Amino acid sequence: MSSAASNSSASPTSASSLVIGTRSFSSRLVVGTGKYKDFPTMQAALDASGSQVVTVAVRRERLYNEKGQSLLDAIDLKRYTILPNTAGCFTAEDAIRVARLGRELLEQLGNPGASWVKLEVLGDKKTLLPDPMGTVEATRQLVAEGFEVLAYSSDDPIAALRIKQAGATAVMPAGSPIGSGQGVLNRSNILLCLELLKQGDPTYPVIVDAGVGAASDTAIAMEIGADGVLLNTAIAHAKDPVLMAHAMKHATWAGRESYLAGRIPRKLYASASSPFEGAISYIPGE
């Protein structure tokens, strides 16, 4: 694996960077740091993914228990830009508090991720689907406080548009529920999100966040025009997380290049790749 998983994060189409607000990245894959069986596996998977941005969560310190190894000891803060999330928040108020706490932590660490946040305002614990109203409300407030908000959204195009209009730096529609592994369930909705969010603003970043189960899902999201993909469980819970991380890196490239190359139209009938002219065989109807 080590020979295959190069450290290079640059895509072969390196001319096309992922630009999110004031930041620019050669990798279009953002990966989470949750659910790994141990830190060495996480470290190897992050490396194999080629990602430059990793998400983290804000949680209570263990007060009197053994502190154990900290995530912050396991992540190279010089290499990765940390994107703190507001996962687990079900109100705008709580998400705003958590965003402020995350910024405070990253400022202490001197990491460039201090001024942005992956905003999640969830509506329901079972589905983890986002609350669009709470997301809009929190986005407005956080933008007013100077945050660059990358907002997790449903794939509803109008909800996504309203979040952009509230000031989000990027909108991140879900392919399917978080951790579900169902992939991009509604390509049409993602396409409509892309169209509405990029109308008159073609460089506005739209990142498919959540639901990816395998590398093909990532490729599809990229191929239909997403600027990036954010995922966690598909790598962390794969049988071989490091190999899946590597696959995800290539799927991101493959999908992006396929998008840039431009797919052929879908047609009902076949179109022979080998010429009929000069064929020595019997051809029905001729």
Added chain:
Amino acid sequence: MTLTVNGQRVDLPVDGAGSVTVVDLLNHLKLTGQPCAVEVNKTLVPKRSHAAHALRENDTIEVVTLVGGG
């Protein structure tokens, strides 16, 4: 002084001057020098204010760090 820290009751010794700050609390919790963010009664207290911010009886405090997440 009794506080609620991360949902747990914490009894903190009060010094002669009767003042307890966020720094005192972090020392008590053996978190000094570690990256952690502190909120008192739902308001962020930035690190530069930890030494000056006096805690009050029954304050509700969150002390948080970064963990793995998606």
